[in-house]
Amino acid sequence: MTALATPDASSPCDTGGDQDVRAAPRADCIADSAGGLTFDVTDPGGEGAAYLLLRRRDAASTDEDVRLPLSPAADGRLRAALPSSVELAEGRWNAYAEVGGGTPRRLAPGVNDLRSLVDRAPSGARGYIAVRIPYATKQGNLSVRSWLRAPHAETGELRIDGTSVSAQGRVYGTALTGSAFAEASLRAEPERIERYELAADGVEFSFELHCDVLAESGPGPWDLWLRPAGDSGPRIRLARLLDDVPDKKQIFTYPSVRLDTAAHGPLDAGAYYTNDNDLSVRIRETDAIED
Numbered sequence: 001m002t003a004l005a006t007p008d009a010s011s012p013c014d015t016g017g018d019q020d021v022r023a024a025p026r027a028d029c030i031a032d033s034a035g036g037l038t039f040d041v042t043d044p045g046g047e048g049a050a051y052l053l054l055r056r057r058d059a060a061s062t063d064e065d066v067r068l069p070l071s072p073a074a075d076g077r078l079r080a081a082l083p084s085s086v087e088l089a090e091g092r093w094n095a096y097a098e099v100g101g102g103t104p105r106r107l108a109p110g111v112n113d114l115r116s117l118v119d120r121a122p123s124g125a126r127g128y129i130a131v132r133i134p135y136a137t138k139q140g141n142l143s144v145r146s147w148l149r150a151p152h153a154e155t156g157e158l159r160i161d162g163t164s165v166s167a168q169g170r171v172y173g174t175a176l177t178g179s180a181f182a183e184a185s186l187r188a189e190p191e192r193i194e195r196y197e198l199a200a201d202g203v204e205f206s207f208e209l210h211c212d213v214l215a216e217s218g219p220g221p222w223d224l225w226l227r228p229a230g231d232s233g234p235r236i237r238l239a240r241l242l243d244d245v246p247d248k249k250q251i252f253t254y255p256s257v258r259l260d261t262a263a264h265g266p267l268d269a270g271a272y273y274t275n276d277n278d279l280s281v282r283i284r285e286t287d288a289i290e291d
Contacts, residue, residue: 025097027052027142028110031117031244035084035130037144040077041070041097041107048100052080052107054093054144064089070097084130088146095134095142109134109142114244121242124172124203128152133246145246147277149173153205153226153236155279158271160254163212165271165281169205169238171228176200179230182207182238184214184222184281192217198226211257211269215283218264222281238279248273258286 025044031037039052050070055062066088073079082088096104112134122129128150137143151173159166167182180200186192194214196207205226214222224238245251249272256270269283 024106024108024141026110027095027107028112029134029142030113031132031134032084033116033120033122035122035132037082037132037134039068039080039082039095039107040073040110041080042077042110044078044097044099044105046099046102048102050078050100051098053096053098053104054082054088055096055104056089057092057094057143059091066093067098082132087148088130088132088144090146090148093144093146095144107142108140109136117242117244119243121170122172127173129154129172129241131241133244135246147239147241149236149239149241151228151234151236152241153228153238154242155238155240158254158279160257160271163210163257163259163269164208165211166208167206167224167238167279169226171203171205171226171236174228174234174236176203176205176228177230177233179232180205180226180228181230182209183225183227184209185225186214186217187221187223187280194222209281211281211283212259212261214281215259215261215267215269216263217283218261219267219284222283224279224281239277240273240279241277247275248277249275256282 025042028040029037051067052070054066068080070078070080095107097107098104129152131147133145154170156168180198182196182198184194196209199206226236226238252273254271256268259267259269261267266286267283268286272282274280
């Protein structure tokens with residue numbers, strides 16, 4: 001039987017700082033299809049110039065902080081715009097309001113309008129894709145998940161049929177050549193690679209892998225890559241980024257298959273998305289904790 005992924009309504013597993021969110025200024029966010037964001041913020045209080053501050057979590061310094069001017073908008077709120085042309089490094093960015101040079105205050109999420117991100121299909125003319133998705137952390141703060149990839153291989157539909165995983169996708173920022181192929185590399189031993197023939201049609205591609213072959217190496221995750229120009233070109237991580245779901249690991253889930261291997265005994269195998277929304281295949285002992 002062929003199985004398809006089933007989304008659920010789980011919240012992102014994220015921290016992002018502690019504060020009393022009941023007293024925090026709130027921000028409604030609107031995303032556009034080009035990768036830009038607009039923030040409408042309730043009055044954060046204080047006097048002086050107001051900014052919306054984005055600070056990358058775990059950054060070594062504040063040098064890459066992004067400050068966006070907050071200007072009066074409707075209903076007494078303040079508005080800031082993050083254009084798609086402003087680079088935002090890949091990672092999780094905490095959102096703050098900063099007034100008059102004072103201590104920044106974390107923002108709480110209001111309403112996120114992400115409709116333009118559903119089924120998003122950029123032209124690819126820029127040579128890269130920029131994705132910014134606002135979301136609420138577990139503590140109730142506002143953060144933005146950002147990806148910036150050039151080139152990019154976007155995963156579409158996955159089909160699971162027995163031990164086989166069939167993947168479809170689209171490439172951005174590069175071309176598929178006659179030498180193109182997909183590959184899986186064992187994360188613990190990156191030099192151990194399995195290659196897969198690629199079916200290409202313009203910028204669209206598809207391939208099929210077999211989990212029982214990967215399981216011959218024993219437990220461990222395998223990361224999936226696209227080689228659009230073969231051995232001589234870029235190596236692109238397969239990922240699913242172009243929608244409105246910031247954390248796919250618990251949302252897009254796929255059935256696993258039980259495998260009986262001669263060398264390693266019974267193992268479970270299946271496709272999954274990592275914490276960065278990259279596509280991998282998990283081979284693990286049947287009672288192992290999820291990686």
